[in-house]
Amino acid sequence: FFMTAQVCVLYFAKSVELAGVKEEKTVAVPTPISSHDLWKLLLQRHPRLCELQDGVVLAVRQEYVPIGDQVLTLGDGDEVAVVPPLSGG
Amino acid sequence: FFMTAQVCVLYFAKSVELAGVKEEKTVAVPTPISSHDLWKLLLQRHPRLCELQDGVVLAVRQEYVPIGDQVLTLGDGDEVAVVPPLSGG
Amino acid sequence: MSKELSDVFKLSRDWLSVQEVVDSVSSPSCGAISVFIGTTREDEADGRKVVGLEYEAYEPMAQSEFNKLCADIRARWQSVTHICVHHRLGWVKVGETSVVMAISSPHRHDGQQAIQHCISQLKANVPIWKKEVYDTQEVNWKENAE
Amino acid sequence: MSKELSDVFKLSRDWLSVQEVVDSVSSPSCGAISVFIGTTREDEADGRKVVGLEYEAYEPMAQSEFNKLCADIRARWQSVTHICVHHRLGWVKVGETSVVMAISSPHRHDGQQAIQHCISQLKANVPIWKKEVYDTQEVNWKENAE
Numbered sequence: 117f118f119m120t121a122q123v124c125v126l127y128f129a130k131s132v133e134l135a136g137v138k139e140e141k142t143v144a145v146p147t148p149i150s151s152h153d154l155w156k157l158l159l160q161r162h163p164r165l166c167e168l169q170d171g172v173v174l175a176v177r178q179e180y181v182p183i184g185d186q187v188l189t190l191g192d193g194d195e196v197a198v199v200p201p202l203s204g205g
Numbered sequence: 206f207f208m209t210a211q212v213c214v215l216y217f218a219k220s221v222e223l224a225g226v227k228e229e230k231t232v233a234v235p236t237p238i239s240s241h242d243l244w245k246l247l248l249q250r251h252p253r254l255c256e257l258q259d260g261v262v263l264a265v266r267q268e269y270v271p272i273g274d275q276v277l278t279l280g281d282g283d284e285v286a287v288v289p290p291l292s293g294g
Numbered sequence: 295m296s297k298e299l300s301d302v303f304k305l306s307r308d309w310l311s312v313q314e315v316v317d318s319v320s321s322p323s324c325g326a327i328s329v330f331i332g333t334t335r336e337d338e339a340d341g342r343k344v345v346g347l348e349y350e351a352y353e354p355m356a357q358s359e360f361n362k363l364c365a366d367i368r369a370r371w372q373s374v375t376h377i378c379v380h381h382r383l384g385w386v387k388v389g390e391t392s393v394v395m396a397i398s399s400p401h402r403h404d405g406q407q408a409i410q411h412c413i414s415q416l417k418a419n420v421p422i423w424k425k426e427v428y429d430t431q432e433v434n435w436k437e438n439a440e
Numbered sequence: 441m442s443k444e445l446s447d448v449f450k451l452s453r454d455w456l457s458v459q460e461v462v463d464s465v466s467s468p469s470c471g472a473i474s475v476f477i478g479t480t481r482e483d484e485a486d487g488r489k490v491v492g493l494e495y496e497a498y499e500p501m502a503q504s505e506f507n508k509l510c511a512d513i514r515a516r517w518q519s520v521t522h523i524c525v526h527h528r529l530g531w532v533k534v535g536e537t538s539v540v541m542a543i544s545s546p547h548r549h550d551g552q553q554a555i556q557h558c559i560s561q562l563k564a565n566v567p568i569w570k571k572e573v574y575d576t577q578e579v580n581w582k583e584n585a586e
Contacts, residue, residue: 129435199352203438204349
């Protein structure tokens with residue numbers, strides 16, 4: 117039994133250039149969903165994101181989530197971010 | 206065969222209070238002399254310096270010299286300093 | 295003596311003031327302030343000269359990761375009193391300061407270890423990115439080694 | 441790129457400027473500046489309150505010991521670029537800064553280790569002394585633990 121959540125997807129750094137967008141306010145996403153499947157869904161929307169494959173992680177509700185088996189339960193309005201390798205400092 | 210040098214003795218920190226003087230421009234000192242005997246000579250001039258006994262060192266021509274067997278060759282005008290434990294910083 | 299502790303994080307599009315960061319961690323109970331300042335270095339890559347860096351952040355998450363980092367620092371070095379980090383966003387010319395951080399503590403050893411942990415964990419965990427901009431107009435997104 | 445190195449030591453009867461010390465080690469080749477600031481802490485000893493510290497130095501020897509310390513630092517961390525230490529003399533009220541030191545280096549690790557060595561060796565080897573002055577007018581010459 118799956119539901120759909122309307123999440124807000126944020127892009128940062130190189131992922132903005134690859135996706136061609138900084139923010140998508142309502143993206144329909146099945147929930148629950150593994151972080152791996154969530155990433156695949158974003159890759160379908162923006163195939164050039166595959167350049168980031170190595171080193172990218174997601175942030176869900178402002179918490180880091182590695183791309184893998186972890187199952188995420190999403191709600192409407194939740195923030196999902198594409199997080200390329202950090203370079204602050 | 207001993208000679209005598211007229212050295213300048215400088216006192217710092219607590220040794221100023223104990224000696225009652227900051228600087229003695231010409232103090233006659235036999236040379237060569239061990240640093241231990243040089244310290245004894247200063248103690249004879251200012252007996253209260255014995256309060257510093259533990260932890261004091263000398264500086265001769267602005268180089269540290271521990272109080273011990275080291276033999277010093279002094280010349281007229283050489284600077285000898287009484288160096289209580291440091292507390293900079 | 296009750297001890298007030300402060301954790302201050304600021305993302306700024308303006309020039310950073312070292313004095314302001316130092317002042318914000320000063321405390322009469324602290325004998326030691328450890329400071330780290332990161333600046334953009336003159337550099338070359340493949341014959342191109344770096345003219346500056348462009349920073350961006352995931353701002354609310356940067357603040358929450360900073361809060362976690364402060365909790366981690368305080369768990370490791372319990373004498374740490376105040377922590378302050380100011381980080382630039384936007385365009386930072388070569389030679390300008392990109393980050394200033396200061397930590398105060400009663401004695402110096404805790405603060406010195408804490409400041410090293412603070413900069414390495416900030417680079418590892420706080421969502422901030424920079425791209426190098428070259429004299430050829432080309433750009434390159436950087437990646438922290440650690 | 442030829443590298444100018446500077447070692448600056450100042451004994452000052454005036455208030456110390458952190459910015460001045462930081463500026464004097466800045467260099468376009470350096471991405472990292474490590475800073476240590478020592479201040480006089482509010483303290484009590486046997487029920488007496490410390491109101492301030494009185495510093496003195498064997499000035500020419502302090503300079504020559506600082507020069508030796510810089511040579512030692514440069515031998516241990518060869519990427520260290522500039523070293524600057526400003527130290528107060530005379531009367532320093534509680535809460536005021538007694539020493540500011542900064543070291544610049546291309547990358548941060550060398551500078552962070554060097555600054556720790558710099559403060560501990562300064563305390564151990566540079567002929568400077570302080571006495572605590574209490575609210576009772578009593579005084580006590582201090583002794584560095586290390």
